[in-house]
Every structure is written in structure tokens, then in C-alpha cells.
Amino acid sequence: MFGSEVVVTDTDFHPVAPEGRRAASVAAASMAPVLIGNEVFIGARAVVLKGVTIGSGAVIGAAAVVTHDVPPRAIAAGNPARIIAQM
Numbered sequence: 001m002f003g004s005e006v007v008v009t010d011t012d013f014h015p016v017a018p019e020g021r022r023a024a025s026v027a028a029a030s031m032a033p034v035l036i037g038n039e040v041f042i043g044a045r046a047v048v049l050k051g052v053t054i055g056s057g058a059v060i061g062a063a064a065v066v067t068h069d070v071p072p073r074a075i076a077a078g079n080p081a082r083i084i085a086q087m
């Protein structure tokens, strides 16, 4: 259940080091799979970054930037997202 303008990305697309950044392929950027469980509700404009696992039943607040795993049935919000409640 994704709100409007949610972004889920499994790569930074560009390397962090500036040298050769323009010429580098996406494969040179950090990447890691994103896993999203069942019945997860992601609020509008949230961004879920590489390597994050969101457990089933969790809620992600609007405009959150999710950089670390979110346990099942947790509510996470903010930038970077923090666990603010557990159901």
C-alpha cells in the first residue's frame, strides 16, 4: 500500500566518490536489495533506500527517508526514519 510519490530504490545510481562519477555505470554504485513484507503501508513521498527490509504490517510515515531495517508491525517516520511506535 504505497502513497503517492513513494520512491523505492535498490541503488544509489552514482558512486559516492566524485572521481569518474559521470562516466561510471550504475553497476559502480552501491546497491542492495530492498525487501518489503506483506500489508506494509508506506506514506506519501517516503523514500526507501538500498538494502532496507521492511517487516510485514509496518507503517512508514509520510516523507520518511528509510535507511535501516524496520521490524514487523513497527511505525517508522522522519529523516532518517526512526521507530516511533510498535503495534
Ligand SMILES: CC(C)(COP(=O)(O)OP(=O)(O)OC[C@H]1O[C@@H](n2cnc3c(N)ncnc32)[C@H](O)[C@@H]1OP(=O)(O)O)[C@@H](O)C(=O)NCCC(=O)NCCS
Pocket (backbone or CB within 6 Å): 009, 011, 012, 013, 014, 016, 030, 049, 065, 067, 068, 079, 080
Ligand atoms: C547519501 C547516500 C549516497 C549515502 O550512502 P552510503 O554512504 O552507503 O550511506 P549508508 O547507507 O551507509 O548510511 C550512512 C548513514 O547515513 C544515513 N543516511 C544515508 N542516507 C541518508 C539520507 N538520504 N538521508 C538521511 N540520512 C541518510 C544512514 O541512516 C546512516 O546513518 P547511521 O550512521 O546513523 O546509521 C545514500 O544513502 C543516498 O541517499 N543515495 C541516493 C539514492 C537515490 O536517490 N538514488 C537515485 C539517484 S538518481
